[in-house]
Amino acid sequence: MRALAALFRRELRLSNRAGGGGAMGVVFFLILVTITPFAIGPDLNLLARIGPAILWIAALLSTLLGLDRLFMSDHEDGSLDLLEMSDAPMELVVLVKCLAHWAVTGLPLVVATPLFGLMLALEGDALWGVAASLAAGTPALTFIGAIGAALTVSLRRGGLLMAILVLPFTVPVLIFGVSAASAASGGTVPFLTPFLILCALSLGSMALAPFAAAAALRSGD
Numbered sequence: 580m581r582a583l584a585a586l587f588r589r590e591l592r593l594s595n596r597a598g599g600g601g602a603m604g605v606v607f608f609l610i611l612v613t614i615t616p617f618a619i620g621p622d623l624n625l626l627a628r629i630g631p632a633i634l635w636i637a638a639l640l641s642t643l644l645g646l647d648r649l650f651m652s653d654h655e656d657g658s659l660d661l662l663e664m665s666d667a668p669m670e671l672v673v674l675v676k677c678l679a680h681w682a683v684t685g686l687p688l689v690v691a692t693p694l695f696g697l698m699l700a701l702e703g704d705a706l707w708g709v710a711a712s713l714a715a716g717t718p719a720l721t722f723i724g725a726i727g728a729a730l731t732v733s734l735r736r737g738g739l740l741m742a743i744l745v746l747p748f749t750v751p752v753l754i755f756g757v758s759a760a761s762a763a764s765g766g767t768v769p770f771l772t773p774f775l776i777l778c779a780l781s782l783g784s785m786a787l788a789p790f791a792a793a794a795a796l797r798s799g800d
Contacts, residue, residue, distance in 0.1 A: 591683060605691050612633065612637055616698070631760035631764075642724065647741050649728040651732055654733065669796065681717065685720070696709055715778045716755070719749075722785055726788055726795065728792070755776045756777055
């Protein structure tokens with residue numbers, strides 16, 4: 580546990596050094612949210628209706644922004660080989676790296692969502708509904724993306740390929756995330772139903788993705 584805690588702290592420091600860490604994701608998130616009203620127009624009712632979907636798509640793209648570097652930097656400097664030879668199971672190493680990545684990239688998006696939602700004319704219930712759904716669903720995006728990052732770790736400039744591999748598998752998370760966020764502001768479906776499914780997707784990906792990513796890393800060597 581001491582080694583895994585040290586690895587977690589190391590990942591936090593490295594993430595903040597590499598391209599600004601969470602700040603880069605938040606800025607990209609802000610840019611996507613800002614340009615949407617220019618494309619759609621100043622219709623506040625329309626923006627409020629599609630606002631949860633816009634925030635979720637922006638969060639998805641922002642989460643994938645730095646996932647290609649999740650294992651690549653360790654692969655390039657040889658740290659990945661040392662991690663594989665350590666006493667800690669590779670599955671736990673992947674789990675810790677994913678949690679650190681979510682803490683640096685996903686958590687700031689959740690915190691910034693209520694503020695950015697105001698730019699899309701969302702009301703109070705909708706703002707907190709989107710924030711809660713992102714808090715429950717962004718871990719699933721990180722863990723699913725970790726599998727794609729592990730599969731493309733040995734490829735140069737594999738970021739585009741990783742996105743192509745990962746995006747289809749994020750569709751269920753996106754569907755239930757938008758459903759939960761929309762239900763928070765009123766609708767025929769209660770908020771708790773899609774929210775619990777979203778939590779189940781995150782827990783399921785957290786349980787299965789480390790094994791799949793660790794197997795991909797071993798086969799890539």
